[in-house]
Amino acid sequence: MILTQINWNPDPEIVNILGLSIRYYSVLFLSGILLSITVLKWIFKEEKLPEANLEKLSMYGVIGILLGARLGHCFFYEPGYYFNHPLEILLPIQFTSNGGFEFTGYRGLASHGGALGLIIALFVYSRKTKHAMLDTIDLIAVVTGLAAGFIRLANLMNSEIVGMPSTKPWAFIFKRIDNIPRHPAQLYEAICYFLILAFMLFLYKTKREQFKNGVxxxxxxxxxxxxxxxIEFIKENQVAFESSMQFNMGQLLSIPxxxxxxxxxxxxxxxxxKQLSLQV
Known part of the structure; x- marks a missing residue:
């Protein structure tokens, strides 16, 4: 069977109930986090850790991811705009030229900021529960690919973070942007993250005793x-200033x-x- 290029034009909004917009992005973002927590529940049982710790971890983690991702986008990608519109950083609104405002949701979440926010949240959790930081981040690492993959699927439903033009038969034509066939970079990334999830689950099941202390x-x-x-090499730049850079902002932030x-x-x-040798 020969694949043909895909016309992609889903409405980002699933349904609007009495002015409340339910969007694919929010549903997929939350689904990824909830599924990650479900897998973590199984891991916590395997580790014989109290369920109360998982509740605290979930609360701190969600806050850290959302806050970090939002601040990361505002300060890494559009600092000039948000320094002039500070209320829009944490409020899901956009001010209009006539002095009013409209509800827009949070337009812009950066995965690098989300990762940093999660690490800070895990530090707070470890201090509160006395659960060793290295052990905590190792357990979170097992499920990280799950949430990350769902977020990229959410970007796909929003027709955002698109790839460069492509002649591949599986290229997507993002109708909300233009009529040019492009790499579905969001889908590439999501697939990579789900493969990483499978690999991490395999490592956890087979190498838990050998790989500890942050491995x-x-x-x-x-x-x-x-x-x-x-994957950034086949993505369109997200902001104009990246066009003059050898590596874009996503790549520069990935290196550290x-x-x-x-x-x-x-x-x-x-x-x-060293620990295993001392036990022998």
Missing amino acids: FFGTVLFLIFAARFF YIIVGLGFVTYGIRKTR
Whole structure:
């Protein structure tokens, strides 16, 4: 069967009930987080950790991801605009030229900021529960690809973060943007993240005793942001100033995470081997 290019034009809004807009982005974003929490519940049982800890982790994690992702977009990608419109950073509105405002939802969430916000939230959780930080981030790392994949599917439904023009038979024509066939970069990324999820679950089931002390965290950090770095080569720039850069903002922000990820893997393997040798 020969694939043909796909005309892509879904309405981002699923339904509007009495002025309340329910959108694919919100549904998929929340679904990814809730499914991640469900898998974490199983992991916490495997680790024999109290369920109360999972409730705290879920609360801190969701707040950290949302706050970090929002601030990351505002300060990394559009600092000039949001410094002049500070109320729009945390309020889901946009002020109009006539002095009024309209409800727009949060237009812009950055995964790099979300990752940083989550790490800060995990630090707070560890302090509150006395659950070791390295162990906490290792458990979160196992399910990170699940939430990340759903977020990219949400971007696909919004026809945003599109790829560059392409002649591939599976190219998408994002009708809300133009009539040019493009790489479905959001779909590429989502598939990568779901594959990373499968790999991390495999590692957890087979190598939990050998890989501790931040190895899982470092592995997922490296894999996700390495995938992000290379996929950025076939994405359109999100903001105008990126056109003059050799690497775009997404790639530049990915490099520190890749380096930190490798550092955690190296440190974790060495420390775990040392601990296992002392037990023999």
